Amino acid sequence: xxxxxxxxQTLNDEIAAGVFEIGGKFPTEFELCERFGVSxxxxxxxxxxxxxxxxxxxxxxxxxxxxxxxATALYTQTLDxxxxxxxxxxxxxxxxxxxxxxxxxxxxxxxxxxxxGERWLRFAGLRRLATNGIAICxxxxxxxxPYSAIRSxxxxxxxxxxELLQRQFDLEISEVEQRISAISMxxxxxxxxxxxxxxxxxxxRRRYFAGSANPFEVTLSIHPGDRYAHTQRLHRDRKRxxxxxx
Amino acid sequence: xxxxxxxxQTLNDEIAAGVFEIGGKFPTEFELCERFGVSxxxxxxxxxxxxxxxxxxxxxxxxxxxxxxxATALYTQTLDxxxxxxxxxxxxxxxxxxxxxxxxxxxxxxxxxxxxGERWLRFAGLRRLATNGIAICxxxxxxxxPYSAIRSxxxxxxxxxxELLQRQFDLEISEVEQRISAISMxxxxxxxxxxxxxxxxxxxRRRYFAGSANPFEVTLSIHPGDRYAHTQRLHRDRKRxxxxxx
DNA sequence: TGCCATCATTTGTCCGGTCATTTAAGGTTG
DNA sequence: CAACCTTAAATGACCGGACAAATGATGGCA
Numbered sequence: 011x012x013x014x015x016x017x018x019q020t021l022n023d024e025i026a027a028g029v030f031e032i033g034g035k036f037p038t039e040f041e042l043c044e045r046f047g048v049s050x051x052x053x054x055x056x057x058x059x060x061x062x063x064x065x066x067x068x069x070x071x072x073x074x075x076x077x078x079x080x081a082t083a084l085y086t087q088t089l090d091x092x093x094x095x096x097x098x099x100x101x102x103x104x105x106x107x108x109x110x111x112x113x114x115x116x117x118x119x120x121x122x123x124x125x126x127g128e129r130w131l132r133f134a135g136l137r138r139l140a141t142n143g144i145a146i147c148x149x150x151x152x153x154x155x156p157y158s159a160i161r162s163x164x165x166x167x168x169x170x171x172x173e174l175l176q177r178q179f180d181l182e183i184s185e186v187e188q189r190i191s192a193i194s195m196x197x198x199x200x201x202x203x204x205x206x207x208x209x210x211x212x213x214x215r216r217r218y219f220a221g222s223a224n225p226f227e228v229t230l231s232i233h234p235g236d237r238y239a240h241t242q243r244l245h246r247d248r249k250r251x252x253x254x255x256x
Numbered sequence: 257x258x259x260x261x262x263x264x265q266t267l268n269d270e271i272a273a274g275v276f277e278i279g280g281k282f283p284t285e286f287e288l289c290e291r292f293g294v295s296x297x298x299x300x301x302x303x304x305x306x307x308x309x310x311x312x313x314x315x316x317x318x319x320x321x322x323x324x325x326x327a328t329a330l331y332t333q334t335l336d337x338x339x340x341x342x343x344x345x346x347x348x349x350x351x352x353x354x355x356x357x358x359x360x361x362x363x364x365x366x367x368x369x370x371x372x373g374e375r376w377l378r379f380a381g382l383r384r385l386a387t388n389g390i391a392i393c394x395x396x397x398x399x400x401x402p403y404s405a406i407r408s409x410x411x412x413x414x415x416x417x418x419e420l421l422q423r424q425f426d427l428e429i430s431e432v433e434q435r436i437s438a439i440s441m442x443x444x445x446x447x448x449x450x451x452x453x454x455x456x457x458x459x460x461r462r463r464y465f466a467g468s469a470n471p472f473e474v475t476l477s478i479h480p481g482d483r484y485a486h487t488q489r490l491h492r493d494r495k496r497x498x499x500x501x502x
Numbered sequence: 503t504g505c506c507a508t509c510a511t512t513t514g515t516c517c518g519g520t521c522a523t524t525t526a527a528g529g530t531t532g
Numbered sequence: 533c534a535a536c537c538t539t540a541a542a543t544g545a546c547c548g549g550a551c552a553a554a555t556g557a558t559g560g561c562a
Contacts, residue, residue: 038543040541051518072526073542087333182492184491185489186331186490187487187489188487188489189485191481191484192479194481235438240437241433241434243434244431259545260546284512296547300514318511318512318555319512
């Protein structure tokens with residue numbers, strides 16, 4: 011085993027044993043260099059692994075903080091791509107009906123989860139199955155103003171907007187929040203979807219984050235209740251008596 | 257932006273543009289050092305990021321291989337326990353209204369996802385917030401017949417039924433499937449919940465598996481659309497291969 | 503020909519150092 | 533007292549170098 015691997019295991023064990031208080035400060039890189047007689051590079055490599063495991067948090071100027079005793083994830087849902095969020099059987103196409111800037115008012119602020127007065131670029135339209143053209147849902151896509159320049163890059167693109175945003179602005183989606191609620195199908199949307207007005211519908215809101223506390227994109231999808239159900243599966247990935255992580 | 261970030265983006269773009277053949281060799285670290293006039297450390301940091309994104313594969317002695325044109329990120333939802341499935345803000349209590357065996361007929365077979373003629377033990381009732389007693393949902397719990405002995409063990413237990421089942425029958429829940437759809441609030445349930453009849457409601461079906469292809473427990477929850485929304489968060493995994501703990 | 507030792511290549515590990523950026527703390531000033 | 537400035541300390545970025553380990557090709561030998 012290499013030095014930084016040994017160091018990582020040693021520190022991992024000490025954290026698990028409760029040597030350091032959770033939320034408290036971890037020794038600095040120089041202190042660890044002295045204590046273990048290794049270079050700063052070796053220490054940083056070990057700390058990096060512990061940070062990846064979610065045990066530590068590091069901040070320039072502030073230092074290293076202990077986040078947890080051990081990595082705990084008992085049940086996980088894994089998606090190979092964000093396309094997995096849209097658990098449709100086949101490919102879909104977006105049929106744009108509206109495009110333009112909106113200024114958020116009270117109603118929309120609540121549903122989108124953003125602040126009143128903000129300006130967002132909005133696309134709205136139908137999403138259809140590519141195979142037979144059946145309309146699955148009404149979709150509204152909101153892009154935060156700083157990124158509204160993608161509007162020109164859209165054109166004939168068939169990629170999801172978050173993919174275009176990632177490329178053009180070098181964003182890395184760090185988190186996606188998905189919120190599902192039941193609403194009554196609005197009249198205009200019912201017409202576009204050829205669905206029954208005021209019938210129960212599924213409202214799916216997805217907020218895309220890239221590091222910041224505010225999302226850079228928010229999408230709303232309204233599905234007729236009889237055409238779509240959201241399904242997810244969670245797998246257990248650790249045995250009951252498993253610990254002995256090191 | 258730092259140098260290795262710029263380098264990462266440049267190489268990322270070149271890979272995406274098809275400059276390198278998939279499965280073919282990528283330039284060596286030294287070649288990249290010369291070409292971009294940076295140190296090996298900077299190159300390695302950029303390559304590391306590309307490897308984490310699943311674009312490259314590196315092998316000591318052999319070199320670097322191109323795996324894909326586009327980054328295929330992994331997004332995971334992690335739960336420390338199954339209690340995380342119920343994303344209520346506070347504790348809840350179950351108020352039992354019905355208890356007994358049912359034989360599955362056509363309608364129920366479809367909603368539960370089981371076969372006609374099967375016998376299940378059924379509990380039905382209200383779930384209330386422990387703090388203020390507000391009814392959140394109508395809940396129906398179905399336990400497969402082989403485990404119906406749990407009925408006697410229930411009594412005053414406040415634990416979730418899947419916990420009791422796990423203990424009494426030494427089951428280990430391996431998978432949970434959650435299905436969310438929008439329905440119209442049925443009359444009887446609307447009355448019990450003091451909600452509006454035929455208003456949009458959220459139907460959450462959870463099926464609990466323990467190795468077998470058939471669930472040992474299925475629960476249905478019907479939430480008034482204006483009282484509850486289901487929320488889940490997905491995090492991007494920084495690395496495709498799980499970081500080892502040592 | 504088939505096998506094995508050798509060697510050059512490439513990535514992995516580790517060392518030393520320097521400067522930049524971020525943060526918290528302390529002191530100064532209006 | 534609040535706002536600002538300075539300073540120290542910590543992590544982040546970057547450089548140059550050295551050796552280790554893995555790999556694949558080369559060439560000699562039975």
